[in-house]
Amino acid sequence: MNYLFENINARNQGKILKLLESEYLTLPKNVNLFTIISSDSFLGLVRTGKLQIVKNDYSGNRTIVEDLNENAVFGSIITNLNSTEYEVIAKEETKIILIDYNRLYQNDYSKYEYYNEFMKNLLKILTDKIEERNQRIEILTKKTIRNKLLEYFKMLAKKMGTRTLYLPFSFTELADYLAVDRCAMSRELKYMKEEGFIKISSRRITLMY
């Protein structure tokens, strides 16, 4: 995964963080970031731990918008957090850095040679995010649960380079990701097993085609 401070030494990292008025924060497990801060105009970086961006819509549904691990970048620049519907939850104790992103645009830092490197890194990260979204759209565009599953498996298998893949999340979360009813998905997976298309043992799935 691309890292925001790739090719920037510790000293210059420090300078950038100071320049951008960033702050360090430690989120205890299960705590929502917005119970600690109120602004959403930041660019966040996960230093250690895991976060989850969760949306609670008006009808009480809870959806995972994004899973964030070490080095992941988040914030309104990527996902609109500008609404009380969103929570940023620490899945375990998590250390983050928050950068005031208005400052990214306000000033001209071109005199600092390392700042350009930083911008290039950020660019790569955003490109990855777009790719991620495109992939999900590609999947959501399929018309049947089976085709969504197959597209998703294909993508994972390609990423891993094998016909055996490990789901990065639970079946409940997978159903969410594919935007289908969990029970209907469970049924479809059963059919696919019965037809010999796939083998499943817990989160390991083997493609037989």
Add this chain to the structure above:
Amino acid sequence: MNYLFENINARNQGKILKLLESEYLTLPKNVNLFTIISSDSFLGLVRTGKLQIVKNDYSGNRTIVEDLNENAVFGSIITNLNSTEYEVIAKEETKIILIDYNRLYQNDYSKYEYYNEFMKNLLKILTDKIEERNQRIEILTKKTIRNKLLEYFKMLAKKMGTRTLYLPFSFTELADYLAVDRCAMSRELKYMKEEGFIKISSRRITLMY
């Protein structure tokens, strides 16, 4: 819409374009960019005209991936074009600039004060693209055609600030965008009209709720 050369004067624009080994191209109407060039590692900018990125999948389906108007930015940085499945078609005579995007990452241009501005602009554009994708995902995640339509209308109405909105594309394309069967969508729109939810006259839609 954000523009790649916002706040950069013509002279510096020229310098950037030279620095990045960009080239000018004019695409005649209905011509596919990839019949003219073969590389896909460019960052494209539409100067005048209209482009459409179209995907032809293995089963012969043709989908519009993206509509690009004046000042729009495109390329593999945003949509993966690395496959013969994709076409970049000019809907009318279109003038574009192609920038070799490997050069964006390879060199350090921080000594050029305007380059930083350019990177900031690019950042904003990518942020917009992510937002666009997030919006579509939000819509595709709805489980019924009606809810997809309502979410889409809501979004458009919000953008326009009125309860009357103009579809930016045809119903056939809308069905594509929502990833539903056109006929089924047409039926659902009929029901919504009958129930007094909306009024439709050609591409103008009025929300009655």
Add this chain to the structure above:
DNA sequence: AACTTAATGTTGCAATTGCAACATTAATGA
């Protein structure tokens, strides 16, 4: 270990949808 909560599996049934086939209207171009 005992308890609680979350995840998974299963199924009947009604609602929604895709598909196919066709009619009608609008847009395009020679």
Add this chain to the structure above:
DNA sequence: TCATTAATGTTGCAATTGCAACATTAAGTT
């Protein structure tokens, strides 16, 4: 203008799906 192509509208029907309700198993907590 006339012809051709594209877009839209309509509907029956079968397939797919969401929903609800419940059983079972796994995971997490004290």
